[in-house]
Amino acid sequence: xxxxxxxxxxxxxxxxxxxxxxxxxxxxxxxxxxxxxxxxxxxxxxxxxxxxxxxxxxxxxxxxxxxxxxxxxxxxxxxxxxxxxxxxxxxxxxxxxxxxxxxxxxxxxxxxxxxxxxxxxxxxx
Numbered sequence: 001x002x003x004x005x006x007x008x009x010x011x012x013x014x015x016x017x018x019x020x021x022x023x024x025x026x027x028x029x030x031x032x033x034x035x036x037x038x039x040x041x042x043x044x045x046x047x048x049x050x051x052x053x054x055x056x057x058x059x060x061x062x063x064x065x066x067x068x069x070x071x072x073x074x075x076x077x078x079x080x081x082x083x084x085x086x087x088x089x090x091x092x093x094x095x096x097x098x099x100x101x102x103x104x105x106x107x108x109x110x111x112x113x114x115x116x117x118x119x120x121x122x123x124x125x
Contacts, residue, residue, distance in 0.1 A: 006035050007073050008125065009066075010053040013038030016107030017099070018052060021067070026120060028074045036116075037125040050100045063100075064092035 009025065011018040025034050039049040054066035061069050064084075071081040084092070099106075116124045 007033055007054065007056040007070070008035045008037060009070055010037050010039050010042065010055070012049040012052075013040050015049070015103055017103040020107065021052065025070060025074065026123065028078065031075050032123065033073050034070065035123050035125055041125075050097070064096040065089070067096070068092075 009022065011022055013019070022036055025036075039053070051062045052066045052070070054061040054070050056069065056073070068081050068084050071078050
């Protein structure tokens with residue numbers, strides 16, 4: 001598969017909420033279309049990442065649009081998540097940022113990046 005056609009999710013590997021999101025995507029991605037990389041691999045000096053990034057078909061999505069589009073790539077009924085895009089981006093991203101700013105209070109932060117299982121390793125870049 002050409003790297004530009006892969007759907008790659010970049011996430012904060014230390015964030016409990018981000019790891020929950022990755023685990024959710026892995027659980028329902030039966031067609032194995034999503035690949036994952038901790039943002040720490042891109043910039044190991046950055047201590048806190050406040051967005052998830054989706055790179056797919058030559059485009060880059062961030063914040064709420066990245067999360068919605070990633071979910072929509074899952075098979076079956078998850079495609080309906082695209083309906084959330086009718087909500088104005090400013091409102092979606094405001095909500096996303098509010099959750100992102102408080103994620104470490106709401107979800108346990110890990111001192112190490114997510115370690116994929118043996119079965120998941122091929123999905124992590």
